[in-house]
Amino acid sequence: MPTLPANPTVAIVGATGAVGVEMLAILAQRGFPAASVRALASERSAGTRLPFGPEELTVEALGPGSFEGIDLAFFCASGAVAREYAPVAVDAGAVVIDNSSAYRMDPAVPLIVPEVNAHAIGDAGLIANPNCSTIILVTALDAIERAVGIERIVVSTYQAVSGAGAPGLEELERLTAQAAAGAELAPEFFPFPCVHNVFCHETPTDPATGRNVEEQKMIEEARKIWSRPDLKVAPTCVRVPVPRAHAESVNVTLRASATEADLRAALADAAGVRIVDDRTTPRFPMPVDASGGDDVLVGRLRPDDSQPSDGPAFIGWELFCCGDQLRKGAALNAVQIAERMLPG
Ligand SMILES: NC(=O)c1ccc[n+]([C@@H]2O[C@H](COP(=O)([O-])OP(=O)(O)OC[C@H]3O[C@@H](n4cnc5c(N)ncnc54)[C@H](OP(=O)(O)O)[C@@H]3O)[C@@H](O)[C@H]2O)c1
Numbered sequence: 001m002p003t004l005p006a007n008p009t010v011a012i013v014g015a016t017g018a019v020g021v022e023m024l025a026i027l028a029q030r031g032f033p034a035a036s037v038r039a040l041a042s043e044r045s046a047g048t049r050l051p052f053g054p055e056e057l058t059v060e061a062l063g064p065g066s067f068e069g070i071d072l073a074f075f076c077a078s079g080a081v082a083r084e085y086a087p088v089a090v091d092a093g094a095v096v097i098d099n100s101s102a103y104r105m106d107p108a109v110p111l112i113v114p115e116v117n118a119h120a121i122g123d124a125g126l127i128a129n130p131n132c133s134t135i136i137l138v139t140a141l142d143a144i145e146r147a148v149g150i151e152r153i154v155v156s157t158y159q160a161v162s163g164a165g166a167p168g169l170e171e172l173e174r175l176t177a178q179a180a181a182g183a184e185l186a187p188e189f190f191p192f193p194c195v196h197n198v199f200c201h202e203t204p205t206d207p208a209t210g211r212n213v214e215e216q217k218m219i220e221e222a223r224k225i226w227s228r229p230d231l232k233v234a235p236t237c238v239r240v241p242v243p244r245a246h247a248e249s250v251n252v253t254l255r256a257s258a259t260e261a262d263l264r265a266a267l268a269d270a271a272g273v274r275i276v277d278d279r280t281t282p283r284f285p286m287p288v289d290a291s292g293g294d295d296v297l298v299g300r301l302r303p304d305d306s307q308p309s310d311g312p313a314f315i316g317w318e319l320f321c322c323g324d325q326l327r328k329g330a331a332l333n334a335v336q337i338a339e340r341m342l343p344g
Pocket of ligand 1: 044
């Protein structure tokens with residue numbers, strides 16, 4: 001594993017965006033031992049001031065010289081920016097952790113969720129952060145995969161608008177005001193109204209398979225993270241009128257039957273997971289509870305009795321999970337990867 005210096009110099013590409021702003025907050029909250037932090041964005045934002053703990057950073061325009069003297073570069077911009085500048089950062093000697101989809105399926109680039117496959121970081125100088133829906137799914141299910149093994153996952157997502165970045169959140173606020181005023185809803189960013197509505201994830205739909213790109217990512221990335229090319233994954237990805245935190249309805253078919261006690265014991269010990277499953281109150285995972293937090297909330301664990309069973313042991317199980325996609329689904333996961341690369 002390429003060990004970072006104890007106090008690395010850090011650059012954040014896309015520091016003004018939804019993930020970049022969260023990245024700055026998380027570095028400050030966790031006391032990440034950065035010697036310095038350089039905030040980079042497009043020319044448009046050069047000179048903008050961003051809060052970083054008790055200080056402020058001045059945003060610089062990204063350019064070929066941005067990575068001189070940088071040990072660690074978090075990329076929180078588009079795939080195009082990552083494809084152009086991640087090699088520049090690596091050549092300048094920085095370890096790059098990229099939030100975009102540019103390198104995720106490159107066989108030479110590890111795709112990491114630290115609780116699941118930190119061992120795969122190896123000596124890579126470029127590491128990919130998985131898709132937000134995938135991170136939340138594998139974090140929720142990894143303990144079950146380890147304890148029993150998973151044959152098949154059917155998952156439906158309920159994805160927050162900020163998953164599409166700061167413009168998605170601005171559109172939700174704009175259309176909420178339009179709806180409150182009784183005006184006609186006029187989407188400018190999403191293809192359909194993101195209030196009073198749910199719609200198929202806005203990434204392109206493959207005319208041949210009918211699958212959208214987000215669904216394809218969940219299949220391919222889950223298989224890569226778990227090193228399980230045989231894993232069956234059937235996702236349906238949907239955008240919902242929620243500002244922040246993705247929820248997922250999950251049905252798993254296990255490799256062997258298990259009891260509720262087996263699965264609850266596995267989940268109770270799972271790093272990055274908090275069980276929220278109060279049938280009495282009742283209270284289950286919700287975006288309002290997951291927002292701003294680090295854990296993936298898991299609940300509504302119940303047997304799928306449409307599948308074979310052996311007494312109380314079932315092959316099929318259902319659960320509902322929810323995680324802050326700007327934190328565990330992006331910035332926090334990237335910082336956790338970097339923390340694994342610090343000495344000691
Ligand atoms: N949002 C999520 O929940 C989430 C989750 C997982 C992964 N991701 C991925 O993380 C990345 C960032 O997403 P986001 O949601 O934060 O998007 P965003 O809110 O739209 O922010 C995009 C950032 O990229 C910067 N940028 C744009 N063009 C640039 C250029 N030519 N050079 C340098 N910087 C440039 C923007 O700077 P300006 O302010 O100057 O335009 C801004 O800081 C994307 O690849 C996304 O797919 C997002």
